[in-house]
Amino acid sequence: MKGIISRLKEAFGFPRKNEGPHLPFDLLFQHFREVLDSKNKAIETIAGMADTLGGDYLFDTVYLEKTYGDLYDAMQETIRRFGYLTGNRYPELGALFSRIDGQIRPLIEGVSPPSAVLVVPFSGVTWDMARFIGGKNAALAELVNEAHLNVPQGFAITTGAFDEFMRHNRLEARLSALEGGAVSEEALLELQEAIGQAEIAPSVLSAIEKELVTLRGSEGDGVLVAVRSSAEEEDSEYSFAGQFETVLNVLPDPESVAEAYKRVVASLYTPKSAVYQQQAGYDIRTAKMAACCIRMVEAVSSGVAYTRDPLTGDDTLLINSAWGLGSSIVEGQVDADAFSVAxxxxxxxxxxxxxEKRQMVVRGPRGGTETIGVSEPLRQESSLTDQQIADLAAEAVRCEKHFRKPLDIEWAIDRSGALFVLQARPLRLPGDLEAGPGGGSKQAAAGVSGRPLIRGRGTIVQKGAGAGRVFFLKRMEDLGSFPRGAVLVARNDSSEFIRAIPYAAAIVTDVGTPTSHMSSLCREFRVPTLVNAGNATQLLVHGQEVTVSLGDDGDPVVYEGIVREALDAASAYGRRMDDVYEFRKKRYILRYISPLNLIDPLIDNFAPSGCRTMHDILRFIHEKAVAELVEKARYSDEMVKKHAAVRLDAPIPLDIIVVDIGGGLDIAADSSQTSVDRISSAPLREIMRGMTHPGIWRSEATSLHVTDFLSSMMRMPDITADTGDHVVYNIAIVSGEYMNLSLRLGYHFNMIDCYCSDNVKNNHIYFRFVGGATDMTKRSRRVQLLAGILKEFGFNINTRGDLIIGRIANLPKSEMEGLLEQLGRLIAYTRQLDAQLHDDASIDRYVADFLAGRYDTP
Amino acid sequence: MYRIMVIDDEKIVGDMAKMALEREGYDVETFLNAEPALARLKEQQFDVVVTDYKMKGIDGMEVLRMVKAQYPETTVIMITAFANLDTAIEALRGDVHDFFPKPVKIKELKASIQRALQK
Known part of the structure; x- marks a missing residue:
């Protein structure tokens, strides 16, 4: 017990005895309540925004401005009142709030926040630079600085440097002169040429030089670097996989890096990149390119690791590996080794x-790269040992844990055997797709009657079905004449195919991997794609009509002719709201609002400096407000506190720490625990009476369906799983008439704030419940169940997704006590119920049973 | 296939509505202001027009009046960020089929369109 208290104290960051102003306790308590009030208002606004921006509503800028205005006011109020409570002990919160606000406001207005920084080493990157340095840099910097993984040393050249480059060479006018939508190839080529002849502004060049000096200092003069793209929007929602230039083996001097940088910038305006940007809804005239300059790893083997199977969504690692540099894999040029790993x-x-790894990419004799043949014995030798696979798997799992989402990771192993992460970006999964017309009913393709030309060979990259005439691509130049709606058949896969991908009915290649850039692009554009099909180029004839059917049963088939049944069966793989660029752009603001990074008060980042979102600030404030109240009460001159925190010994398996701020417990001075019958706080006493009601606390474990379990493991802590009111322990702050109870039961969170006295006007109950281990549908059912019961009790109800808030006030004490007792029963009753709510009909049944006092519904 | 026109001066509204309604199998065209939309109505018949209330130039009420005068078979649904009782009453007098304050729940808009088409 002593250990818990000292850990709690440490976590709370308790003020020292004489620190801060000595406010009378009732004033202190009033400030505390006001902090909670405005904080609750802010949390509710965030939940509302997260819901409205979730894709189920049409909204506009007026809505965003107004709602964000409400949030801003509530945040400001919370911070101000928290300042009163703590004697302004965390002055940095105000500046932090402004910094987050500074990211959000330009985004609401539809512009990018400007970057004042030109070049920044990974070690100097902070969370609010994400847009300036692009997705690739941001992910690498985070892996170095926070996850402490092995990433080659490097630095980012920001969008600020890009702006400066365009300004310095007067290229802005040429850029804005491009037409919106489809841009002519001629205009693009002219722009690329102008970039090639342009010069880097001296300010940018000297900033690059400074970083190169540091790099050579730590890695030696013989070091070479890679200059890669990291476009503003790259890797955020769309991968831009393989769309931009990567220049490998560059000499570490400013002139060489500058030349490589220009090539990377110019690649923003290649015809293939323009097609991609247009298809993904971006405006090429406003796109910005940041770049990444990192030390080259002299790779013996390299490749890609997916932390989930992108086709099935199965929770296993998929690793592709080949000899030499990784470009042969991501460009689909080699029959790579493939491992599925637990x-x-x-x-x-x-x-x-x-x-059969016939070729590999290596460093060229004069820099750059060259493709060479692989010697006969090495071709069929595994490019990874089992130990290396295990090391890589451990690293990939660590990356995924850090970002809390499935990832597409590029890696390399050097001559010394050291493993490096070169890139980590979100992996798009089939589960991200919504059902299209037909409500997602996937008819089995079993009854399909066409003659199969290819069956059961190859790796499905994107499910679905498509039909059209075969377009056999012999030379890359022929892509220009690819007809809309044709089936692209090729020997290898390549990211160059982007010029055809959005228009292709389906794609089939002889060689290729599901982890290549082309595969990522096909998934993004949801083009049914089969790679590594062996001899498709021999079996399918140019001009022939075929139907490519890549269904759920995992058995790929290419039929002769147009097979209608196969097409119908696959109609469920539709487009989704995330494909709407304007929507993605506006929804981006949520990144600075709702995710929760400050999760555990017992770990290091639980400080103002760890806050990156509005939600984080609120979380921090709540935690510290509780600590402040408890500790100030402890040293208050008016009340000599003997029990700052004692453990409640209850006849149910629930650990609650009770913090008595006056008259809440009737126990001896030296007690370290209390029993239920020594509770003199009216609200806590009634809640506990309800929770321990005979038969209400089901002790048997409810079995979670495996998908429920995965759902609970992978869900990003967000507003829908607000741990904001909860330390790692369940805590009740009580006085004789007051209670603030925070419970974490399994995967959901429950908060009850209550005042219950003889003065009717002061009485209120605020009940909040959020989260659960199951999928959103089941969690929402539990919320509906709670809403049904609370409404019967006369509560005012607000629900948003899996969040429910109930309020009731101004009732006489006896009625309040009755309600609290019922709430206690309800908390116990609904503890694991979400897993049992298999259909909407079960909701009414459980509501009726609870109200009738029957708690044993199977 | 039913044809639906969406007029809203913010691109996000038209784009999201188009995505949502096309998934239901409707043929959807979007416009950022009323002038080209009304010109389009002269060449192509639409079953439903979803229009914003407050727009620069010709506003939603004007669209409603013109559509009802020239194409009485076409249903008009109005959406607005500036909802108040007066605007709602004014729209209802103009024979609007439905009136939604923004943010509009897409499910409700779809249901309203379905009801209109069943009439």
Missing amino acids: KQPPYPVLRRKTG
């Missing part, structure tokens, strides 16, 4: 396929 130690290989 995600738990010792990371056993579940399936393996050693590819």
